[in-house]
Amino acid sequence: MLLHLARQSLSNRLLTTSLTALSIAFSVALLVGVENVRTGMRESFSNTVSGTDLIVGARGGTIQLMLYSVFGMGSPVANISHETWEKWDEHPAVSWTIPYALGDSHQGFRVIGTNESFYEHYKYRGGQSISLAEGRPAEEVFDVVLGAQVAERLGYGLGDPISVTHGMSDVGFMNHDEMPFEVIGILDETFTPVDRAIYVTLEGITAIHLGWEEGGPPMPGEEIHADHVHEMDEIHVSQITSFFLGAESRAYTLQLQREISTSEQEPLTAVIPGLALSEMWQGIGYAEDGLMVISGFVVLVGLLGMLVSIYTSLDARRREMAILRALGAGPQRIVSLLVLEAGLLSALGAFLGVIFVYAGLAALQPWLEGEFGLLVPIRVLDQAQLMYIGAVIILGFVAGLVPALKAYRTALHDGLSVRV
Amino acid sequence: MIETTECIRASNLSFGYADGPTILDIPDLTVQSGERVFLYGPSGSGKTTLLGLIAGVLEPPSGTLSVLGHDVGALSSAERDRFRASHIGYVFQMFNLIPYLNVHDNIALPVRINEERKKRLGCSLDIAVKEAAAHLGIEQLLDEKVTRLSVGQQQRVAAARAILGAPELIIADEPTSSLDANRRHAFLELLFSNVAEAGSTLLFVSHDLGLADQFDRSLSLPELNHAGE
Ligand SMILES: Nc1ncnc2c1ncn2[C@@H]1O[C@H](COP(=O)(O)OP(=O)(O)OP(=O)(O)O)[C@@H](O)[C@H]1O
Numbered sequence: 221m222l223l224h225l226a227r228q229s230l231s232n233r234l235l236t237t238s239l240t241a242l243s244i245a246f247s248v249a250l251l252v253g254v255e256n257v258r259t260g261m262r263e264s265f266s267n268t269v270s271g272t273d274l275i276v277g278a279r280g281g282t283i284q285l286m287l288y289s290v291f292g293m294g295s296p297v298a299n300i301s302h303e304t305w306e307k308w309d310e311h312p313a314v315s316w317t318i319p320y321a322l323g324d325s326h327q328g329f330r331v332i333g334t335n336e337s338f339y340e341h342y343k344y345r346g347g348q349s350i351s352l353a354e355g356r357p358a359e360e361v362f363d364v365v366l367g368a369q370v371a372e373r374l375g376y377g378l379g380d381p382i383s384v385t386h387g388m389s390d391v392g393f394m395n396h397d398e399m400p401f402e403v404i405g406i407l408d409e410t411f412t413p414v415d416r417a418i419y420v421t422l423e424g425i426t427a428i429h430l431g432w433e434e435g436g437p438p439m440p441g442e443e444i445h446a447d448h449v450h451e452m453d454e455i456h457v458s459q460i461t462s463f464f465l466g467a468e469s470r471a472y473t474l475q476l477q478r479e480i481s482t483s484e485q486e487p488l489t490a491v492i493p494g495l496a497l498s499e500m501w502q503g504i505g506y507a508e509d510g511l512m513v514i515s516g517f518v519v520l521v522g523l524l525g526m527l528v529s530i531y532t533s534l535d536a537r538r539r540e541m542a543i544l545r546a547l548g549a550g551p552q553r554i555v556s557l558l559v560l561e562a563g564l565l566s567a568l569g570a571f572l573g574v575i576f577v578y579a580g581l582a583a584l585q586p587w588l589e590g591e592f593g594l595l596v597p598i599r600v601l602d603q604a605q606l607m608y609i610g611a612v613i614i615l616g617f618v619a620g621l622v623p624a625l626k627a628y629r630t631a632l633h634d635g636l637s638v639r640v
Numbered sequence: 641m642i643e644t645t646e647c648i649r650a651s652n653l654s655f656g657y658a659d660g661p662t663i664l665d666i667p668d669l670t671v672q673s674g675e676r677v678f679l680y681g682p683s684g685s686g687k688t689t690l691l692g693l694i695a696g697v698l699e700p701p702s703g704t705l706s707v708l709g710h711d712v713g714a715l716s717s718a719e720r721d722r723f724r725a726s727h728i729g730y731v732f733q734m735f736n737l738i739p740y741l742n743v744h745d746n747i748a749l750p751v752r753i754n755e756e757r758k759k760r761l762g763c764s765l766d767i768a769v770k771e772a773a774a775h776l777g778i779e780q781l782l783d784e785k786v787t788r789l790s791v792g793q794q795q796r797v798a799a800a801r802a803i804l805g806a807p808e809l810i811i812a813d814e815p816t817s818s819l820d821a822n823r824r825h826a827f828l829e830l831l832f833s834n835v836a837e838a839g840s841t842l843l844f845v846s847h848d849l850g851l852a853d854q855f856d857r858s859l860s861l862p863e864l865n866h867a868g869e
């Protein structure tokens with residue numbers, strides 16, 4: 221009986237009702253959506269690199285080490301000698317290492333010297349391996365493999381020649397133009413910084429710098445050309461910048477970290493990437509707090525809107541309430557009618573909102589991932605989100621209570637004598 | 641059937657709206673049970689106000705007012721709501737139909753809300769609604785939205801709602817104002833036969849003095865009322 225009345229009354233005011241439900245739906249959608257983006261952001265970030273137990277570089281700040289070796293930002297303070305890297309690579313507790321030699325660029329994209337172990341062991345996003353969309357890994361001195369985004373932005377394909385700039389500046393002063401690199405592979409998209417780098421061999425990086433031993437470009441006439449490089453039987457790699465390390469077992473990680481950091485041979489810093497990433501996230505997590513605050517306000521505004529619309533509709537319904545009272549509907553009946561209406565409305569709004577979120581996520585997911593490298597997962601509502609939605613519905617009922625109580629207190633006669 | 645009990649009894653009743661002057665000052669008014677009373681007076685003389693007091697729609701006046709043996713002044717507003725729903729059928733001057741319910745649901749509403757009225761039905765609600773509607777010649781309109789009825793049809797819906805469940809006192813505030821002479825006559829006949837069947841008391845307000853001689857008794861409000869003298 222009550223439900224029947226509530227439903228009839230709501231559908232009688234279809235326009236205002238649906239607008240109110242819609243505004244609740246949007247605020248719920250925003251809340252849940254923002255929450256999803258937030259988790260997506262955190263997960264994307266902390267999964268930038270995975271499966272690596274330690275990242276090792278010359279002694280310095282851990283964040284700086286993370287930035288230049290994982291995120292391709294900033295530059296290394298110093299290099300590590302080839303011997304040191306080999307020593308740790310052969311350490312019995314170490315399963316594999318991926319060397320990185322940084323410092324050069326092409327059209328603003330970083331050039332990273334590495335070896336085959338990169339293609340085999342580099343993992344991201346919960347253990348996904350990198351894979352080649354086209355071609356093969358870099359093996360020869362002048363082989364180049366492009367990150368997916370590099371290939372797309374620069375429009376390169378297999379077989380295209382590439383020149384490498386020394387240093388990170390975009391303007392190609394001091395181009396290593398003599399060295400004819402060639403694209404032989406393009407990586408699949410990973411939506412991590414891997415997409416924005418160019419991969420060559422360690423030998424390739426070393427070759428670029430032949431003749432540069434003094435710290436400056438070779439004197440005119442002394443440049444070393446590709447032919448020379450090909451004639452050399454072995455290119456001696458003397459330095460790298462950092463290396464990623466996989467231990468034989470997770471259990472060795474801490475011990476290895478201590479051993480590396482305290483090694484007498486060369487001052488090194490070793491970071492556990494997972495730990496460092498979550499530390500970094502905390503550092504920039506104020507963005508996350510900001511999102512939280514915003515979603516809180518969004519819900520608040522949505523509920524206020526609902527309260528306002530119920531409250532104003534009440535004024536128009538004073539007469540209706542008075543008639544119900546005149547016909548004998550008791551206080552609890554009138555209050556429950558309004559509360560039920562508000563509750564139904566907010567439940568409907570919340571339900572619509574959840575549909576909006578899933579529809580919106582499904583539609584925007586590819587774009588978010590492609591444009592921002594942000595993988596927003598579509599998953600079942602988690603407990604916190606269910607609690608938010610529950611709170612919205614409960615607050616909806618409460619929002620109905622306020623005008624309901626007021627409705628009953630308004631004098632019956634005033635309501636009856638409203639002329640319509 | 642001769643009833644001698646009093647249905648309405650007022651003495652030294654005095655009432656004014658919150659911020660206005662005294663509108664009603666009635667030293668004595670008695671209506672016997674089963675009586676059909678015609679109440680008249682010029683517009684603005686306080687007829688609707690008096691009905692509102694008797695039905696407990698307004699805050700109780702000073703003085704004594706007892707309806708069907710209940711002291712109206714002693715009831716809380718929620719108790720007055722329940723009392724009115726159980727014992728009084730009110731045809732409002734403004735009809736007061738619920739715009740989003742259809743004719744059937746509007747007529748059934750007070751019985752659905754009130755248990756006592758339901759008990760007195762003696763048959764299923766659906767049948768009772770149809771019967772009442774048939775009496776008033778609106779049985780073919782039961783599924784219609786009330787907002788799509790003519791004013792006269794709305795008035796009859798309001799009347800059907802008031803007589804359903806045979807309340808002891810039926811109050812009708814100008815229920816014939818929008819009816820033509822023929823319909824007015826038919827309407828009164830139907831109302832009288834219903835009231836007689838249920839043994840209800842009828843308090844009927846109208847400007848139309850021509851109707852007065854069909855009632856047991858006529859009361860002129862300006863004569864009863866000493867306010868403003
Ligand atoms: N809610 C109200 N608040 C204040 N004054 C009111 C209110 N309702 C009516 N009045 C005043 O009380 C007086 C009597 O009004 P009432 O409605 O009882 O007249 P009436 O006899 O029913 O008139 P009509 O024949 O036009 O229906 C009028 O002067 C009116 O202005």
Ligand SMILES: [Mg+2]
Nearest residue numbers: 687688733813
């Ligand atoms: Mg009146």
